[in-house]
Amino acid sequence: MSTSSTINTGPALKLPEKHYLNASYGIRSWLLTTDHKRIALLYLASVTFFFFIGGFFAMMIRLHLMSPYGTLLSADTYNRMFTMHGVTMVFFFLIPSIPAVLGNFLIPLMVGAKDLAFPKINLLSWYIYIIGGSFTLYSMMTGGLDTGWTFYTPLSTIYSNSAVAPAVVGVFITGFSSILTGLNFLVTVHTMRAPGMTWFRLPLFVWAHYATSVVMILGTPVIAITLGLAAMERVFGLGFFNPAMGGDPILFQHLFWFYSHPAVYIMILPAMGVISELIPTFARKKLFGYHFVAAASLAIAVIGFLVWAHHMFLTGQSTYAALAFSFLTFLVAIPSAVKVFNWTATLFGGSISFDTPMLYAFGFLGLFLVGGLTGLFLGCLGIDMHVHDTYFVVAHFHYIMVGGAVMGYLGGLHFWWPKITGRKYPEWLARIAALVLFVGFNLTFFPQFVLGYLGMPRRYHVYPPEFQVYNVMSTAGASILAVGYLLPMIYLMWAAFYGEVAGNNPWPATGLEWTTPSPPPTENFEVTPVVTWEAYDFHNRPELGLDVLGVPRHGGMLPAHGDD
Amino acid sequence: MHRTGALYGQFETLEQQKETASLGMWIFLVTEVMFFGGIMLAYTINRHTYYHAFAMGSQTLSIQLGTLNTGVLLASSFTMAMAVWAAQVGKKKLIPLFLALTIVLGFIFFGVKYVEYAQKFHHHLVPGRNFDIAYCVNNPSQCEDINAKDMEKEREELTAAMEADPDLNAHAQLYYSAYFGMTGLHALHMIIGAGLLFWLLRGSLAGRFSAEWNTPVDLVGLYWHFVDIVWIYLFPLLYLIDRHK
Numbered sequence: 062m063s064t065s066s067t068i069n070t071g072p073a074l075k076l077p078e079k080h081y082l083n084a085s086y087g088i089r090s091w092l093l094t095t096d097h098k099r100i101a102l103l104y105l106a107s108v109t110f111f112f113f114i115g116g117f118f119a120m121m122i123r124l125h126l127m128s129p130y131g132t133l134l135s136a137d138t139y140n141r142m143f144t145m146h147g148v149t150m151v152f153f154f155l156i157p158s159i160p161a162v163l164g165n166f167l168i169p170l171m172v173g174a175k176d177l178a179f180p181k182i183n184l185l186s187w188y189i190y191i192i193g194g195s196f197t198l199y200s201m202m203t204g205g206l207d208t209g210w211t212f213y214t215p216l217s218t219i220y221s222n223s224a225v226a227p228a229v230v231g232v233f234i235t236g237f238s239s240i241l242t243g244l245n246f247l248v249t250v251h252t253m254r255a256p257g258m259t260w261f262r263l264p265l266f267v268w269a270h271y272a273t274s275v276v277m278i279l280g281t282p283v284i285a286i287t288l289g290l291a292a293m294e295r296v297f298g299l300g301f302f303n304p305a306m307g308g309d310p311i312l313f314q315h316l317f318w319f320y321s322h323p324a325v326y327i328m329i330l331p332a333m334g335v336i337s338e339l340i341p342t343f344a345r346k347k348l349f350g351y352h353f354v355a356a357a358s359l360a361i362a363v364i365g366f367l368v369w370a371h372h373m374f375l376t377g378q379s380t381y382a383a384l385a386f387s388f389l390t391f392l393v394a395i396p397s398a399v400k401v402f403n404w405t406a407t408l409f410g411g412s413i414s415f416d417t418p419m420l421y422a423f424g425f426l427g428l429f430l431v432g433g434l435t436g437l438f439l440g441c442l443g444i445d446m447h448v449h450d451t452y453f454v455v456a457h458f459h460y461i462m463v464g465g466a467v468m469g470y471l472g473g474l475h476f477w478w479p480k481i482t483g484r485k486y487p488e489w490l491a492r493i494a495a496l497v498l499f500v501g502f503n504l505t506f507f508p509q510f511v512l513g514y515l516g517m518p519r520r521y522h523v524y525p526p527e528f529q530v531y532n533v534m535s536t537a538g539a540s541i542l543a544v545g546y547l548l549p550m551i552y553l554m555w556a557a558f559y560g561e562v563a564g565n566n567p568w569p570a571t572g573l574e575w576t577t578p579s580p581p582p583t584e585n586f587e588v589t590p591v592v593t594w595e596a597y598d599f600h601n602r603p604e605l606g607l608d609v610l611g612v613p614r615h616g617g618m619l620p621a622h623g624d625d
Numbered sequence: 626m627h628r629t630g631a632l633y634g635q636f637e638t639l640e641q642q643k644e645t646a647s648l649g650m651w652i653f654l655v656t657e658v659m660f661f662g663g664i665m666l667a668y669t670i671n672r673h674t675y676y677h678a679f680a681m682g683s684q685t686l687s688i689q690l691g692t693l694n695t696g697v698l699l700a701s702s703f704t705m706a707m708a709v710w711a712a713q714v715g716k717k718k719l720i721p722l723f724l725a726l727t728i729v730l731g732f733i734f735f736g737v738k739y740v741e742y743a744q745k746f747h748h749h750l751v752p753g754r755n756f757d758i759a760y761c762v763n764n765p766s767q768c769e770d771i772n773a774k775d776m777e778k779e780r781e782e783l784t785a786a787m788e789a790d791p792d793l794n795a796h797a798q799l800y801y802s803a804y805f806g807m808t809g810l811h812a813l814h815m816i817i818g819a820g821l822l823f824w825l826l827r828g829s830l831a832g833r834f835s836a837e838w839n840t841p842v843d844l845v846g847l848y849w850h851f852v853d854i855v856w857i858y859l860f861p862l863l864y865l866i867d868r869h870k
Contacts, residue, residue, distance in 0.1 A: 293806060300799055
């Protein structure tokens with residue numbers, strides 16, 4: 062039986078007999094697995110869980126903000142809602158999501174290896190994430206957290222009456238999950254590539270995760286020590302951030318943002334990696350400027366470490382320091398722009414199709430553009446003076462994190478769902494859900510740009526009544542957005558069991574992962590692949606069933622793609 | 626479940642496996658550098674701002690004990706390197722010997738540290754707990770473990786420092802925050818290291834390590850040397866501020 066055949070001309074496809082999902086049964090085979098694919102699914106379940114928790118807090122925020130007078134929640138409770146929304150979403154959803162779910166599943170497949178370099182450390186990573194998450198959930202149930210996800214001192218170290226210590230311990234522990242995942246990825250890319258898989262033949266998804274891993278390795282230990290020092294101060298009375306002893310709360314901010322700025326690149330680089338896979342596939346065209354996009358990923362990672370104090374323009378820093386950080390902030394936008402230009406150039410002259418993953422990719426392009434440009438406004442000192450700590454900032458980062466990173470995550474989940482489960486999701490329902498999500502997202506967050514510019518501060522539980530119309534629009538949008546999230550949650554689960562069998566390469570796409578059966582066997586490749594083709598090379602791969610223009614040949618892989 | 630050099634499934638060759646493990650440990654050590662780096666930054670900024678308080682704090686540390694501990698750790702790095710060498714040349718009987726020596730030296734370090742910490746608690750030098758930088762100078766009978774000459778030096782230093790910085794008592798707590806924070810973190814890493822050494826000792830007594838395969842010894846060696854290097858930084862930073870008189 063030719064399991065590598067990708068031409069579908071005959072009767073309905075069937076799932077492979079043995080694959081990683083049915084290789085062994087029982088809860089122990091999942092909780093003690095070292096198979097990167099199963100670990101990816103363990104992460105999928107847990108990040109989805111935390112996404113809903115974070116979403117619950119978001120719902121509370123938006124419901125409360127329907128009224129200008131703060132009638133739903135008290136000020137203290139409101140503080141807890143936005144804090145726990147931020148902590149959950151940043152540390153337990155955005156940072157792990159794409160690397161831990163898609164990265165874990167795909168990187169060994171994409172480099173042609175049987176697993177990651179350290180499979181047991183991979184499992185340990187997940188357990189550390191769960192333990193950290195448990196501490197944080199514990200803090201949420203025993204007093205909550207009201208310091209903002211930024212834990213600024215002296216509120217977090219001295220004055221807060223909320224459960225700061227367990228929350229900080231939880232985040233600290235989860236940081237190790239990040240570090241170990243990054244370590245695993247870095248080493249895997251260096252030492253486990255298949256013969257012929259040179260650095261410049263790697264998919265850009267891998268480059269993006271490599272750059273992300275560099276940031277994880279260099280940045281996460283700094284938040285660890287920062288939170289460690291804050292915890293030491295709260296519990297044992299050490300004084301680095303305590304003015305009474307001569308300490309400085311601003312030192313906390315410097316240390317905190319030294320990690321937390323690069324952290325946002327941990328959140329976006331993997332999404333960019335997904336987009337770099339989606340666009341060539343659905344434009345049937347080689348990515349434009351491969352080397353530039355790869356270099357841009359590394360440039361973002363490096364320059365990203367140099368801009369942290371743009372979060373601190375209003376703390377009284379010297380004008381010269383502010384100038385330097387403002388300039389560097391503008392600089393860090395350049396590699397991101399290079400990527401957007403290269404993706405757009407890839408579309409030009411391509412044979413574009415509008416399958417669901419591509420809809421998410423288009424959504425990403427537009428929304429990331431808005432988010433990125435508004436980031437430049439914020440990096441501009443004069444403007445930041447006016448909009449710092451307002452909803453303008455909130456809108457900016459939600460455009461990037463939700464409009465960018467979450468779109469990338471969902472696009473990737475849809476794109477690789479056939480590989481992960483062996484089955485396709487329902488295409489028309491998925492397209493509708495993507496549209497609902499897009500509309501809901503913009504209705505939620507665009508009014509927030511207006512609100513911020515008009516002066517509504519963030520993290521306040523009340524606001525001037527003239528802002529109510531925008532807040533109501535935002536809440537309405539949030540409810541639509543929620544539907545946009547629930548739909549995929551439901552149909553992806555359904556499709557995993559009842560979807561149409563997908564075959565090895567339903568799109569078709571060019572990566573090594575698509576040469577394996579769907580779902581892949583536990584050892585990924587029966588025979589170690591030998592790579593002789595360049596990345597995204599649609600034209601020299603006859604087995605993909607595409608003609609010179611990237612159009613499926615008669616009897617090629619797909620029924621005309623997307624139209625089921 | 627004891628391995629004696631079998632190839633793990635995800636690797637093609639033993640060479641690849643060894644290279645991978647080594648790269649993994651080096652990258653982990655990079656994360657440790659960033660971790661300690663954060664507290665080093667806090668130390669640097671505060672020492673620059675409150676020099677007199679830091680100099681005074683340093684004065685209260687025992688240079689003798691610090692030097693002893695430095696020597697002990699350097700020796701332990703030597704014995705660790707000897708353990709790695711013994712593994713590499715296949716002298717299986719020597720591996721547990723050198724590992725045991727390293728552990729003993731590590732415990733001597735802990736012992737000295739315990740004495741030093743206990744002293745700080747007795748002398749009211751723990752931030753937030755009745756902290757009083759002048760306690761020993763004002764109550765010499767409570768601080769019998771400081772000899773007369775050192776006490777005299779401390780008194781001089783204290784007077785000069787109080788003049789230079791009227792808020793000395795507050796700021797000195799920052800020095801001790803750095804002292805306990807940095808040496809505490811370091812000690813925690815040494816405890817983990819000691820645990821790893823015990824694990825290696827068990828393995829070496831069971832004959833697991835050979836010239837063909839000794840990766841765990843190699844990697845723990847790297848970790849132990851790193852912990853040693855951190856101390857080499859900590860010693861001058863904490864014990865040797867303004868001591869050249």
